Amino acid sequence: xxxxxxxxxxxxxxxxxxxxxxxxxxxxxxxxxxxxxxxxxxxxxxxxxxxxxxxxxxxxxxxxxxxxxxxxxxxxxxxxxxxxxxxxxxxxxxxxxxxxxxxxxxxxxxxxxxxxxxxxxxxxxxxxxxxxxxxxxxxxxxxxxxxxxxxxxxxxxxxxxxxxxxxxxxxxxxxxxxxxxxxxxxxxxxxxxxxxxxxxxxxxxxxxxxxxxxxxxxxxxxxxxxxxxxxxxxxxxxxxxxxxxxxxxxxxxxxxxxxxxxxxxxxxxxxxxxxxxxxxxxxxxxxxxxxxxxxxxxxxxxxxxxxxxxxxxxxxxxxxxxxxxxxxxxxxxxxxxxxxxxxxxxxxxxxxxxxxxxxxxxxxxxxxxxxxxxxxxxxxxxxxxxxxxxxxxxxxxxxxxxxx
Numbered sequence: 227x228x229x230x231x232x233x234x235x236x237x238x239x240x241x242x243x244x245x246x247x248x249x250x251x252x253x254x255x256x257x258x259x260x261x262x263x264x265x266x267x268x269x270x271x272x273x274x275x276x277x278x279x280x281x282x283x284x285x286x287x288x289x290x291x292x293x294x295x296x297x298x299x300x301x302x303x304x305x306x307x308x309x310x311x312x313x314x315x316x317x318x319x320x321x322x323x324x325x326x327x328x329x330x331x332x333x334x335x336x337x338x339x340x341x342x343x344x345x346x347x348x349x350x351x352x353x354x355x356x357x358x359x360x361x362x363x364x365x366x367x368x369x370x371x372x373x374x375x376x377x378x379x380x381x382x383x384x385x386x387x388x389x390x391x392x393x394x395x396x397x398x399x400x401x402x403x404x405x406x407x408x409x410x411x412x413x414x415x416x417x418x419x420x421x422x423x424x425x426x427x428x429x430x431x432x433x434x435x436x437x438x439x440x441x442x443x444x445x446x447x448x449x450x451x452x453x454x455x456x457x458x459x460x461x462x463x464x465x466x467x468x469x470x471x472x473x474x475x476x477x478x479x480x481x482x483x484x485x486x487x488x489x490x491x492x493x494x495x496x497x498x499x500x501x502x503x504x505x506x507x508x509x510x511x512x513x514x515x516x517x518x519x520x521x522x523x524x525x526x527x528x529x530x531x532x533x534x535x536x537x538x539x540x541x542x543x544x545x546x547x548x549x550x551x552x553x554x555x556x557x558x559x560x561x562x563x564x565x566x567x568x569x570x571x572x573x574x575x576x577x578x579x580x581x582x583x584x585x586x587x588x589x590x591x592x593x594x595x596x597x598x599x600x601x602x603x604x605x606x607x608x609x610x611x612x613x614x615x616x617x618x619x620x621x622x623x624x625x626x627x628x629x630x
Contacts, residue, residue: 236314246379261318279611306437323434330357337560341567356409384431425522432529466538501535562627
């Protein structure tokens with residue numbers, strides 16, 4: 227098969243004609259598959275539009291050309307579709323999961339998530355995957371017959387389990403959730419509609435997860451170069467990058483630094499996509515799976531980097547952690563951003579009337595528990611853009627950090 231040519235639909239791909247359906251029954255579309263409708267609903271959601279002004283690494287007013295959550299999400303979707311096309315998977319479901327994967331993120335990136343998790347420590351904590359599920363099943367209010375977007379079971383499964391099973395066969399939390407248990411947003415919904423948390427997700431979901439890693443690695447290198455946190459030459463400490471830079475310099479000996487960095491990012495994306503497709507092909511060939519149900523029961527991840535690429539990708543993350551995410555400039559801004567959210571949460575706790583009317587406790591609903599109030603405030607803050615959080619802080623406090 228030529229590179230770029232779509233493979234025929236594989237037996238182990240999700241088939242929209244065999245979807246397990248939606249929680250609330252709806253007539254089928256005559257022009258779009260169930261997964262295409264899911265994708266369109268995500269794109270038209272309020273939460274998706276807010277990603278335009280949510281931080282990836284750099285706050286929006288630090289520069290127009292740095293990635294936001296929205297541009298990151300679009301890059302993830304592009305990479306995910308490229309992989310899905312080569313493997314014969316459902317591109318619409320893959321794209322849906324890529325586009326939806328970050329809509330539960332609060333303002334100010336991982337700093338915002340840390341702040342909200344601290345604020346909600348006594349009320350179940352904060353987890354962006356659980357928040358994404360909450361957004362698409364409850365917090366979006368666009369349809370007359372239900373809250374949320376009423377997405378298919380396969381999309382909801384992929385949102386929750388794209389990084390692997392959440393429980394063992396006995397229902398005990400595993401992995402990142404082993405210590406503190408599953409987030410409340412996941413357990414509550416799973417009680418209403420079983421997402422089979424002990425099984426692996428579809429290959430489409432696994433592809434979206436790897437595409438997220440590839441996009442992070444590539445665009446954070448690009449943004450770090452643009453910000454002057456490191457140079458192309460600094461990247462030579464990673465053997466994979468050093469080989470690619472040598473190849474670029476041999477082909478284009480007089481290339482300026484901007485184009486040199488952009489060429490490196492392109493080569494890196496191509497290499498990682500190719501590595502995933504090759505390794506997935508080997509694993510799928512060995513597994514001889516005949517259905518998506520066999521994928522779920524397989525007991526191991528099937529979309530992955532080969533060992534050499536996995537080692538190289540881990541090296542990229544380690545470099546970025548040291549030279550970018552923990553850079554004094556980034557750490558200072560993110561520390562100030564956390565303080566903004568701490569201030570807002572405490573203020574709304576003391577004076578909930580400072581929130582918009584639609585975020586107040588419903589009248590006549592009876593006494594509100596401390597957890598109900600805290601979760602409501604957390605949902606409100608999680609939906610904020612960076613810009614709105616800063617504006618709210620300016621409105622409610624005498625002094626607000628500039629985040630520069």
